[in-house]
Amino acid sequence: MCPGKAEGLVQAENQSTETQAGRSVLVTGGNRGIGLAIAQAFLAGGDRVAVTYRSGEVPAGMLGVRADVTSMEQIDAAFTEVEAAHGPVEVLVANAGITRDTLLLRMSETDFTDVVDTNLTGAFRVVQRASKGMMRLRRGRVVLISSVTALYGAPGQINYSASKAGLVGIARSLTRELGSRGITANVVAPGFVDTDMTAALPEDTRKNYLATIPAGRFASPEEVAKVVTWIAGNDASYISGAVIPVDGGLGMGH
Numbered sequence: 501m502c503p504g505k506a507e508g509l510v511q512a513e514n515q516s517t518e519t520q521a522g523r524s525v526l527v528t529g530g531n532r533g534i535g536l537a538i539a540q541a542f543l544a545g546g547d548r549v550a551v552t553y554r555s556g557e558v559p560a561g562m563l564g565v566r567a568d569v570t571s572m573e574q575i576d577a578a579f580t581e582v583e584a585a586h587g588p589v590e591v592l593v594a595n596a597g598i599t600r601d602t603l604l605l606r607m608s609e610t611d612f613t614d615v616v617d618t619n620l621t622g623a624f625r626v627v628q629r630a631s632k633g634m635m636r637l638r639r640g641r642v643v644l645i646s647s648v649t650a651l652y653g654a655p656g657q658i659n660y661s662a663s664k665a666g667l668v669g670i671a672r673s674l675t676r677e678l679g680s681r682g683i684t685a686n687v688v689a690p691g692f693v694d695t696d697m698t699a700a701l702p703e704d705t706r707k708n709y710l711a712t713i714p715a716g717r718f719a720s721p722e723e724v725a726k727v728v729t730w731i732a733g734n735d736a737s738y739i740s741g742a743v744i745p746v747d748g749g750l751g752m753g754h
Contacts, residue, residue, distance in 0.1 A: 524586040525732075526579075528552045528569055528626055529596030531559055533695045534645065537721030538593055541729045548586040552578055552596065569596045569622030572629075579629050588633030591732045594623040595645040597663075601656045612659040619663035623670060627685075631678060639682040641732040644671055645724075648691040648747040651754040664689075668743055675741035684740035686731045691747025694718045715748030 530539040530551025536559060543549045543561055550563040558564030563585055567578035582589060597619040600611040623644055634640025649657050650664035667687055674685040692698060692709055698718060701709075710716060724746050730736055731744060745751050 522546045522548050523590040524582065524588060525549045525591040526582055526589045527593040527595055531556050531564065534690065534693055534721045534724050535595040537725040538595060538728050541725035545729060550582040550586060569625060570617050572625050575625050575629055583633065588637055589630045590637065590639065591641045592626060592630040593643045593645065593728060594626050596622055599660050601660065603656050604658055607659060615659040616663045619660070620666040623667055627670060627674065634683050635678065635681055642674060642683065642685040643728050643732055644687045646687045646689040648689055648745060648751040650689055652751045672741040679740055684737065686740060687743045688724065688728050688731065689743055689745045689747065690719060690724045691750040692718045693724060694720055713748045713750050717748065719746055719748060
């Protein structure tokens, strides 16, 4: 057997062992909604899961670390706690985000900058902190939770759409910087998802949204979670810099 082939087999065997043994996974904003479904999916797969949160309860079986992604000091403290309990973060899911929806002419500069600081700069902060451990391990998975509005656009969401579109640039630049270190970075872009937020929408608004979705329904949080766990797994180890829509055909590749 040639040395190159032998090395490849050993690397594949090591990856399989790592997956079976469970990885250190961190999901930001992982105690509710889509983030909770993602965290639960990794936990069900045998991984050691930690979540950051600002309020609410910590999901059973997970390590909860209180942290605001707009604070580098809080992020560093959270990672230090996770590393002490679970080891270096091997899978990072940057999910934490906020909305401040309003039309352009009514949108204040604070409405814009707060959303960008949380959704985009917040992702930068956690990615930068996680990459240090991943580079030492020479492996890692970064998954950025974006939105169909990132490339499709949405009225009243100039701030949100801009912040979510920026995640594509992070993933693709990170891929070019760290791809040779065994680190992948991908974007998952959900459309409308059945969460408490969409459940609270007026019935007419829900019907209008549903009429635009070729699938004729909203996604479940679990459907988004399954895509995230797949892209973070060994079967997707040769995929990086991709944008994967989970939107029932709404965006049509935009």
